[in-house]
Amino acid sequence: MPTPRETILAAVHARLSALPATALRGDVLPERVPADGLLILRDGEPGEPEVTLSPLRYHYQHRAEIEAVVQGTARDAAFDTLTASIGTALAADRTLGGLCDWVEGKRDLDPTFF
Numbered sequence: 001m002p003t004p005r006e007t008i009l010a011a012v013h014a015r016l017s018a019l020p021a022t023a024l025r026g027d028v029l030p031e032r033v034p035a036d037g038l039l040i041l042r043d044g045e046p047g048e049p050e051v052t053l054s055p056l057r058y059h060y061q062h063r064a065e066i067e068a069v070v071q072g073t074a075r076d077a078a079f080d081t082l083t084a085s086i087g088t089a090l091a092a093d094r095t096l097g098g099l100c101d102w103v104e105g106k107r108d109l110d111p112t113f114f
Contacts, residue, residue: 016066090105
């Protein structure tokens with residue numbers, strides 16, 4: 001039986017898989033990037049929980065990362081379109097069908113260029 005963490009990450013991956021870009025999970029960056037772009041979901045670590053004492057509950061803030069890769073002559077526009085589609089897909093149901101309290105995309109740009 002999958003853990004709640006695994007179930008939530010699988011739901012995020014399913015959302016990414018519905019986008020036109022190829023969505024992978026935990027894979028290495030392939031040599032060729034598909035024309036529609038590539039998304040790689042990195043599971044991340046949940047870290048230490050916050051604790052509520054009455055009733056006793058543990059609350060995790062889990063940060064998973066999504067690598068978005070595009071190629072071609074209009075990379076900037078393609079990247080903006082792809083990252084916007086990720087935000088739209090996640091915003092459609094912030095609880096992933098009740099699996100978690102809240103899911104939110106945050107855009108951190110890594111200045112790494114290929």
